[in-house]
Amino acid sequence: MRDVREDPELLGLVRRFVTPDRRYLKLGGGLLGMAEDRRVEFLRRVGEAAGGITARELTVLFEGGWRERRTAAWLVAVSGRTEFRERLGELLLASGGPYAGQAYCVALAAFGTPADADLLAAYLDHYLRRPDLFYDQTAAIGALLHLDAKLGTDRAAPFVSPGGLWDQWIDGPPRKTHHDAPDTYREFMSRLCACADESAGHCASRKR
Numbered sequence: 001m002r003d004v005r006e007d008p009e010l011l012g013l014v015r016r017f018v019t020p021d022r023r024y025l026k027l028g029g030g031l032l033g034m035a036e037d038r039r040v041e042f043l044r045r046v047g048e049a050a051g052g053i054t055a056r057e058l059t060v061l062f063e064g065g066w067r068e069r070r071t072a073a074w075l076v077a078v079s080g081r082t083e084f085r086e087r088l089g090e091l092l093l094a095s096g097g098p099y100a101g102q103a104y105c106v107a108l109a110a111f112g113t114p115a116d117a118d119l120l121a122a123y124l125d126h127y128l129r130r131p132d133l134f135y136d137q138t139a140a141i142g143a144l145l146h147l148d149a150k151l152g153t154d155r156a157a158p159f160v161s162p163g164g165l166w167d168q169w170i171d172g173p174p175r176k177t178h179h180d181a182p183d184t185y186r187e188f189m190s191r192l193c194a195c196a197d198e199s200a201g202h203c204a205s206r207k208r
Contacts, residue, residue, distance in 0.1 A: 002063045004078030011063050013057055017049055017071055024067040027074045028102055029188070031195050032149070043195060044159045050078035061070025062087060066099040073103035075108040077196045077205050085111060089119035092136070093126065101136030109189055110145035117155045120144040130167035131172045141166060146193060149186070 001055050018024050031039055053075055061072035062084075069091065083109070094105040102145065108116040122166045123140050127133060144156045160166045160182045170176045200206050 001065065002005075002060070004064060004068070006162040007064075010060055010068070014064070014068060015063055017053060017057075017075065018067055019059065020049075021045065023049075024071045026193070027070060030105075033189075039195070040082055040198075043199040044202045046074065047078055050199065050205075051202070051204035051206070053079075055081065055083070058084065058112040062091070066097050069097075070103045073100065073107045073114065074196070075102075076120065076207075077107035077193075078199045078202065079108060080111070080206050082111050082113075085119070089122070091120065092123050092140070095127070095133075095135050099159055102139040105136060105139040105143040105189065106192050106196060110193050112147060114148055114151065114153070114171040117144060117147045117151070117153065120147070121159075124159050124165070128159060128169040131169050131174070136178070137169060138185045141182050142187075142189035145182060145186035146189045154190045 002010050004014055020125040023046065025040075026034070026042060027046070031042070034042065058072050058076060058081065061075075073088060076088070088104045088107050092108075096099060105120065108119055120140050120143050124137065124144065126137055127137050127140075140158060141159060146158075148154055148156050158164060167184060168181055177192055
């Protein structure tokens with residue numbers, strides 16, 4: 001992992017793309033709590049940033065810490081840079097740190113193809129078998145359900161069927177006492193994908 005304190009190239013990218021308006025903190029659930037006028041302006045700026053960053057610069061951000069990786073994933077989602085699909089899948093499955101996994105799920109859900117569903121399903125098949133770990137299972141199940149609704153598929157069914165891996169993960173040990181139904185996470189992820197779509201309208205380099 002590259003250290004922003006010792007890497008001038010990474011530091012320059014952080015100052016351009018990650019820290020303006022504390023962007024890295026707001027990309028996620030924070031978007032949904034913003035007043036509409038603030039959210040519209042924020043998403044406009046994110047879209048413009050996504051249109052101005054190069055593939056090389058995104059690669060450098062993905063080599064940084066969670067702030068850099070979280071921001072990079074959103075910029076990838078907004079710009080539709082599907083060439084980063086495998087990288088996102090690798091980072092998600094590795095779960096090498098906190099706070100960025102939800103952003104990887106947003107990007108895969110925003111890409112919206114069966115290949116993205118494959119990566120989300122692989123993550124769930126691995127981490128729903130680990131009830132001792134509370135990582136990004138809720139974001140991943142929400143993203144996969146979002147893709148099922150979009151693609152007309154049923155990839156999440158084996159996980160959320162009664163007594164399936166989702167129920168086993170909830171039951172633990174330890175039991176997850178603070179959780180919602182899977183469809184609640186689908187709605188949440190769908191709202192984040194809608195934010196990414198809105199932002200994409202301001203991305204000059206958007207791959208459609």
